Amino acid sequence: MDKKYQTIIGMETHAELKTLSKMFCGCKNDPFHAEKPNIYTCPVCLGLPGALPVANKKAIEWTVKLGLALGCKINSFSKFDRKHYFYPDLPKGYQISQYDLPFCYDGKVETSFGPVGITRVHLEEDTGKLIHQKVNGRNVSLIDFNRSSVPLVEVVTEPEIYSSAQAKEYAKKLRQIIRYLDISDCDMEKGGMRLEANISLMKEGETKLPKYKVELKNINSFRFLEKGIEYEIERQKEILEKGLTPDQETRGYNAEKNITYTQRSKEEAADYRYFPDPDLPPIRFNNSWLNEIKSSVPEPLETVFIRWEKDFKINKQLSELLFETADEAKKLEEVFSNLSKSKLPVDKFVNLVVHKKITIDLFKQSVEEIISIYKKSVAVDDISDEELKKIIDKIIRANPQAVRDLKAGKTQSINFLVGQVMREAKKKIEFQRLKGLIISMLKMS
Amino acid sequence: MDLLGLTIKDVLEKLKTGVFSCRELTEKCFVNIKKNDKKINAFLTLNEEQALKKANEYDELIKNDKEIFDKKPLLGIPIALKDLYTTKNLRTTAGSKIIGDYYPPFDATVTKKLINAGAIIIGKTNQDAWGHGSSGENTDYEPTRNPYDLSRVPGGSSSGSGAAVAYGAALVGTGTDTGSSIRLPAGFCNLIGLKPTYGRVSRYGIIAMASSFDTIGHMTKTVYDNAKVLEVTAGLDPYDSTTVPIKIDQYTKILGQNIKGLKIGLPKEYFVKGLDNKVNNSIKDSLKILEKLGATVKEVSLPHTYYAMAAYYILVPSEVSSNLSRYDGIRYGGAREIFGAEAKRRIMLGSYTLSSGYYDAYYLKAAKVRTLIKQDFEKAFKEVDVLVTPISPTLPFKIGEKTDDPLQMYLSDICLCPVNLAGIPGLSVPSGFVDGLPVGMQIIGPQFSEELLYKVAYLFEQETQYYKIRPQFKNG
Numbered sequence: 076m077d078k079k080y081q082t083i084i085g086m087e088t089h090a091e092l093k094t095l096s097k098m099f100c101g102c103k104n105d106p107f108h109a110e111k112p113n114i115y116t117c118p119v120c121l122g123l124p125g126a127l128p129v130a131n132k133k134a135i136e137w138t139v140k141l142g143l144a145l146g147c148k149i150n151s152f153s154k155f156d157r158k159h160y161f162y163p164d165l166p167k168g169y170q171i172s173q174y175d176l177p178f179c180y181d182g183k184v185e186t187s188f189g190p191v192g193i194t195r196v197h198l199e200e201d202t203g204k205l206i207h208q209k210v211n212g213r214n215v216s217l218i219d220f221n222r223s224s225v226p227l228v229e230v231v232t233e234p235e236i237y238s239s240a241q242a243k244e245y246a247k248k249l250r251q252i253i254r255y256l257d258i259s260d261c262d263m264e265k266g267g268m269r270l271e272a273n274i275s276l277m278k279e280g281e282t283k284l285p286k287y288k289v290e291l292k293n294i295n296s297f298r299f300l301e302k303g304i305e306y307e308i309e310r311q312k313e314i315l316e317k318g319l320t321p322d323q324e325t326r327g328y329n330a331e332k333n334i335t336y337t338q339r340s341k342e343e344a345a346d347y348r349y350f351p352d353p354d355l356p357p358i359r360f361n362n363s364w365l366n367e368i369k370s371s372v373p374e375p376l377e378t379v380f381i382r383w384e385k386d387f388k389i390n391k392q393l394s395e396l397l398f399e400t401a402d403e404a405k406k407l408e409e410v411f412s413n414l415s416k417s418k419l420p421v422d423k424f425v426n427l428v429v430h431k432k433i434t435i436d437l438f439k440q441s442v443e444e445i446i447s448i449y450k451k452s453v454a455v456d457d458i459s460d461e462e463l464k465k466i467i468d469k470i471i472r473a474n475p476q477a478v479r480d481l482k483a484g485k486t487q488s489i490n491f492l493v494g495q496v497m498r499e500a501k502k503k504i505e506f507q508r509l510k511g512l513i514i515s516m517l518k519m520s
Numbered sequence: 521m522d523l524l525g526l527t528i529k530d531v532l533e534k535l536k537t538g539v540f541s542c543r544e545l546t547e548k549c550f551v552n553i554k555k556n557d558k559k560i561n562a563f564l565t566l567n568e569e570q571a572l573k574k575a576n577e578y579d580e581l582i583k584n585d586k587e588i589f590d591k592k593p594l595l596g597i598p599i600a601l602k603d604l605y606t607t608k609n610l611r612t613t614a615g616s617k618i619i620g621d622y623y624p625p626f627d628a629t630v631t632k633k634l635i636n637a638g639a640i641i642i643g644k645t646n647q648d649a650w651g652h653g654s655s656g657e658n659t660d661y662e663p664t665r666n667p668y669d670l671s672r673v674p675g676g677s678s679s680g681s682g683a684a685v686a687y688g689a690a691l692v693g694t695g696t697d698t699g700s701s702i703r704l705p706a707g708f709c710n711l712i713g714l715k716p717t718y719g720r721v722s723r724y725g726i727i728a729m730a731s732s733f734d735t736i737g738h739m740t741k742t743v744y745d746n747a748k749v750l751e752v753t754a755g756l757d758p759y760d761s762t763t764v765p766i767k768i769d770q771y772t773k774i775l776g777q778n779i780k781g782l783k784i785g786l787p788k789e790y791f792v793k794g795l796d797n798k799v800n801n802s803i804k805d806s807l808k809i810l811e812k813l814g815a816t817v818k819e820v821s822l823p824h825t826y827y828a829m830a831a832y833y834i835l836v837p838s839e840v841s842s843n844l845s846r847y848d849g850i851r852y853g854g855a856r857e858i859f860g861a862e863a864k865r866r867i868m869l870g871s872y873t874l875s876s877g878y879y880d881a882y883y884l885k886a887a888k889v890r891t892l893i894k895q896d897f898e899k900a901f902k903e904v905d906v907l908v909t910p911i912s913p914t915l916p917f918k919i920g921e922k923t924d925d926p927l928q929m930y931l932s933d934i935c936l937c938p939v940n941l942a943g944i945p946g947l948s949v950p951s952g953f954v955d956g957l958p959v960g961m962q963i964i965g966p967q968f969s970e971e972l973l974y975k976v977a978y979l980f981e982q983e984t985q986y987y988k989i990r991p992q993f994k995n996g
Contacts, residue, residue, distance in 0.1 A: 118624075118625070118626050118725075122846050123606075123624065123625070123626070124606065124612070124614070124619065124622070124624070124727040124728075124846070125604075125606040125624075125628055125723075125724065125725040125726050125727045125728065126626075126724070126725070127723060127724050127759060127760050127761070128761075129758065129759060129760075129761050130761065157842055159842060159845060159874075161845070161848055163848075163850050166846060166851070167845065167846045168842075168844075168845020168846045168847075168848055169842055169845055346875050346876050347876075348841075348842070348871060348874035348875055348876075348879075349874075349879075350838060350839075350842070350874055350879070350883060353730075353731035353732035353762075353839060354728075354731050354761070354762065355761055356761055356762060
């Protein structure tokens with residue numbers, strides 16, 4: 076892109092928390108695995124007359140936990156507000172959300188392009204799900220309330236993302252952090268994590284933010300986020316080049332055509348008539364509660380990566396493949412320390428795990444069990460050089476072509492020969508030893 | 521025996537000693553209803569079959585279990601529930617045709633508590649739709665009439681519950697009080713009506729009018745009866761986060777204790793122009809009786825009273841507009857255009873006061889006034905123990921008299937709404953009769969002072985016994 080315009084992006088990301096029960100009632104929070112529609116419902120999440128919400132304490136704690144992990148400040152006095160709009164999947168006619176006093180504010184997420192400021196992290200309830208289908212030959216819209224009132228955390232950034240690549244990196248990083256805290260599965264395909272980007276272009280040299288922004292909504296993959304933003308940048312640039320201003324609107328992304336399209340224009344902009352929900356008393360965080368939450372926040376992900384690199388010589392790319400949650404990282408680190416103490420190579424262990432040469436279960440197996448699995452996988456059987464040489468001799472004779480290839484410089488042939496020897500010996504033998512023996516025997520002959 | 525003139529206290533005694541059975545009492549209620557309710561319109565739905573079934577069941581229990589009256593303190597007591605009370609599989613309309621065919625799949629917490637205590641639900645009572653009104657005339661059905669004078673209103677919005685207890689169709693009528701809706705019908709129907717402290721009784725399952733104002737109370741003939749019911753309904757509810765874990769007093773136990781040295785305050789802002797002289801005189805006579813019982817009376821000031829109605833009519837419609845959003849025409853039969861005029865008025869007012877650009881000037885400002893009103897009361901209660909005011913500035917008015925002038929209608933609650941703004945309890949107590957019509961007196965106390973209110977009212981009631989004056993269906 077030419078230097079004439081600076082892309083300005085702010086992001087809003089929703090993630091469904093995986094608490095056992097819903098945000099404001101005791102119903103099971105498991106919309107993606109429900110056998111049938113509307114089985115996890117009650118008067119509260121159906122919004123029946125007279126039903127009242129009671130806030131899920133765990134969801135509040137997890138939201139604060141996420142805020143702390145993002146370096147946010149915490150509002151010691153916070154509240155829930157009602158956000159009004161009519162939609163068939165919103166049974167009360169309002170969504171319980173947070174308006175002017177979110178639980179967390181003012182944090183940041185580091186990206187390789189620079190830090191992205193986090194404006195706020197707040198908690199709200201998800202809506203039901205509309206399903207449009209044919210029933211008895213008629214087109215009908217059905218509502219599934221299994222998802223209604225599932226806790227939904229929203230993370231809003233400052234307009235401090237300057238490219239599609241940075242947006243993608245930010246979103247991936249945020250998902251990694253949320254998963255690390257083990258508070259959401261962030262399943263993007265099912266809608267467990269949803270991305271929105273507010274995109275506008277600023278003329279180079281301007282200092283004020285553009286007067287318009289285009290909201291790109293309901294994107295369910297990182298790649299689509301990147302593509303959608305790229306399309307938007309080009310589209311907006313074209314409009315600006317004509318001396319016009321792009322409409323302030325909400326657009327969707329069509330992955331098949333790789334285009335964005337108008338969903339809702341500004342004329343329909345809603346007034347949500349926010350006001351404090353009188354059914355839910357304000358929330359005050361006293362020091363002991365806040366400290367309790369603080370102590371549940373694990374060591375920052377980045378410092379885990381740095382320490383492992385230093386202590387165990389495992390680079391970040393490998394580490395990222397090894398675990399998602401803090402609990403997994405903790406258990407892994409125990410394994411690493413034990414390996415280290417026993418003078419066993421941690422990097423070799425990691426290699427085997429990453430390449431799925433060994434399968435371990437961090438939670439069902441003890442550290443000792445895991446280490447013994449590793450030891451078994453690398454253990455070699457006892458066999459004398461004499462015996463081995465006899466077998467090698469036999470294999471060399473039986474595979475003249477492979478021997479010729481090897482001598483001609485086809486180094487992969489050695490792998491084949493080693494394999495043949497091991498199969499014949501019916502034993503596990505150290506690769507380097509076998510390779511050395513084969514080569515020295517071939518030289519002799 | 522005149523079963524219809526009995527109190528809960530009488531009935532429990534008679535059931536215990538076998539003077540009559542639950543079945544007899546319940547049947548008597550329905551005979552009375554069938555004879556008189558065409559004139560009164562107190563009920564929207566009757567629960568006859570279920571009620572009689574329960575009565576039989578309880579008669580068996582009485583025979584077999586000596587301790588049943590300890591386990592079920594309201595055993596066999598016929599009760600009429602306002603139609604905002606959610607009742608499982610029993611039609612619940614809120615007085616509106618929007619949900620005219622709604623059969624809830626669950627019971628309100630208070631419904632459940634009353635059932636568990638042995639009360640027998642006679643039926644669901646008429647009311648101003650959604651609780652919006654002071655006369656009962658805002659019902660989407662036929663307006664309820666005052667049993668003491670059928671040409672007059674019984675007070676609202678819990679109009680049917682008030683009338684039902686007054687004419688002996690039930691011994692308890694439950695209500696909700698957002699601005700006046702229990703105390704006004706109690707005042708107009710010669711009953712004891714309690715608006716409890718906000719948070720004392722669970723709102724779960726009570727169809728919401730204005731959530732930060734709604735309180736869940738009841739009307740009875742006597743103070744003892746009223747206290748007895750509150751012992752059942754009060755308390756923390758895990759389904760309502762605005763209820764509080766404050767101890768529930770044994771309200772009936774202190775009745776009869778003297779009130780010597782009780783300091784009564786008369787808020788001067790409540791005794792001004794617009795107050796009917798005859799009503800004023802009735803209250804003054806009642807105060808003399810209270811003085812005779814050992815109380816002292818002095819004037820106090822609640823300086824922000826002037827702003828109370830304005831604040832109330834901004835905050836309440838704001839919450840109303842929000843709470844009525846769920847009746848969106850998709851899941852309940854009625855579409856939004858069949859909301860009555862008063863509901864539409866409040867939805868429009870509330871939507872306006874909450875809109876961006878107006879929120880600060882209206883909602884936020886009114887919320888600040890609310891705090892000042894609350895502080896007025898707190899200051900007054902540093903000087904006096906309770907406050908006494910009239911229930912209504914006028915006698916029960918004629919049906920149709922105020923329907924064309926919503927502002928006049930709103931002003932019938934002028935002595936009552938400030939109490940809801942402050943979240944404190946108020947008790948409506950009969951103050952005698954003027955021109956054959958009941959006059960009500962309000963006793964207001966600090967938060968969670970229901971015990972004190974009952975104590976004062978009980979002695980006054982023992983002295984006056986106005987509850988014995990039964991309605992004659994005048995002008996029928």
